[in-house]
Amino acid sequence: MSFVRTILGDVAPASLGVVDAHDHLIRVGAGEVYLDPDHQLDSVEKAVAEARRFVAAARAWAPVGGTVVDMCPIDCGRDLDKLAQVARAVDGLRVIAATGFHRQQVYLETQSHWISRYPVERIAELVLADIRQGIDRHDYAGPIIERTAHRAGVIKIATSYGTITAFERKCAEAAAAAALESGCPINTHTTAGTCGLEQAQLLIGLGVPADQIAIGHIQRNADLYVLRQILETGVYLEIDGTARIKYQPDANRIMALRELGRLGHGDRLLLGTDSGKRSYQKAYGATTGVDYNPAVDGPRLLAEGFERAYVEQLLMTNAQRFFSFRREA
Numbered sequence: 001m002s003f004v005r006t007i008l009g010d011v012a013p014a015s016l017g018v019v020d021a022h023d024h025l026i027r028v029g030a031g032e033v034y035l036d037p038d039h040q041l042d043s044v045e046k047a048v049a050e051a052r053r054f055v056a057a058a059r060a061w062a063p064v065g066g067t068v069v070d071m072c073p074i075d076c077g078r079d080l081d082k083l084a085q086v087a088r089a090v091d092g093l094r095v096i097a098a099t100g101f102h103r104q105q106v107y108l109e110t111q112s113h114w115i116s117r118y119p120v121e122r123i124a125e126l127v128l129a130d131i132r133q134g135i136d137r138h139d140y141a142g143p144i145i146e147r148t149a150h151r152a153g154v155i156k157i158a159t160s161y162g163t164i165t166a167f168e169r170k171c172a173e174a175a176a177a178a179a180l181e182s183g184c185p186i187n188t189h190t191t192a193g194t195c196g197l198e199q200a201q202l203l204i205g206l207g208v209p210a211d212q213i214a215i216g217h218i219q220r221n222a223d224l225y226v227l228r229q230i231l232e233t234g235v236y237l238e239i240d241g242t243a244r245i246k247y248q249p250d251a252n253r254i255m256a257l258r259e260l261g262r263l264g265h266g267d268r269l270l271l272g273t274d275s276g277k278r279s280y281q282k283a284y285g286a287t288t289g290v291d292y293n294p295a296v297d298g299p300r301l302l303a304e305g306f307e308r309a310y311v312e313q314l315l316m317t318n319a320q321r322f323f324s325f326r327r328e329a
């Protein structure tokens with residue numbers, strides 16, 4: 001019997017409702033916040049407001065509500081006590097938390113980081129413990145490990161702009177080992193849509209089943225030829241970056257969803273918003289936020305002539321299948 005691992009327990013895939021496959025409700029400090037304080041999402045109250053809007057919009061599609069996949073990985077500001085407070089406060093919300101790694105730059109000075117010091121096998125054990133036992137209350141940022149009751153339900157890996165560094169390759173090796181051991185899916189970060197194909201090839205080469213890999217933020221490379229090449233390896237694509245006009249209009253996203261669906265790849269596309277900054281969330285004063293897919297994007301897809309069944313697949317069923325563990329973890 002397949003299941004999805006949320007931070008408040010394992011659930012049946014269909015109970016996820018609308019799934020936001022890559023987003024951020026809580027992030028407290030660490031590298032990204034140091035690089036840009038706009039990344040600081042430390043308010044439970046604001047995260048609750050954002051999640052409530054998302055669930056209200058999700059209920060127009062699924063009476064059960066929705067699920068946010070919080071893609072903050074190891075030593076990047078995870079705070080499971082806060083995230084669990086959010087999950088408990090919002091009726092109809094489920095939250096999946098991540099383990100795994102961000103791109104090298106986020107770890108600032110990496111030579112002295114434990115990721116550089118420990119062997120891959122020991123790092124894989126830490127990833128696995130997040131999945132099986134509970135995420136460290138201190139986010140593996142210090143020598144004392146104190147496990148919460150909240151287990152990770154997805155593994156992240158990430159790569160830099162146009163390159164996969166030795167540090168990132170090591171992280172991918174540890175992530176792949178933990179994924180194989182636990183049956184947990186891997187959802188990735190590409191930087192500006194680069195290295196998507198290389199990520200797929202790397203993880204598949206390490207033995208991860210293609211259909212347990214989603215290549216993330218890939219809409220940043222709105223090049224259908226490239227997207228098709230990646231899909232032909234058997235992986236999923238995770239498409240987010242909604243209302244991010246400084247990069248590209250949403251019309252590109254609509255175009256990709258339409259064309260990839262027409263080409264028969266519609267069952268391997270996931271939608272996120274990646275509203276991982278204060279300036280991307282309504283609760284902090286922005287005009288868009290975590291509710292974007294069910295509130296704005298779904299209705300727009302219908303208005304632009306998409307079949308309702310396809311839109312439901314994009315908002316719900318593809319992700320319900322993807323985030324299911326492959327076996328007993």
Ligand SMILES: [Zn+2]
Nearest residue numbers: 023071274276
């Ligand atoms: Zn993100």
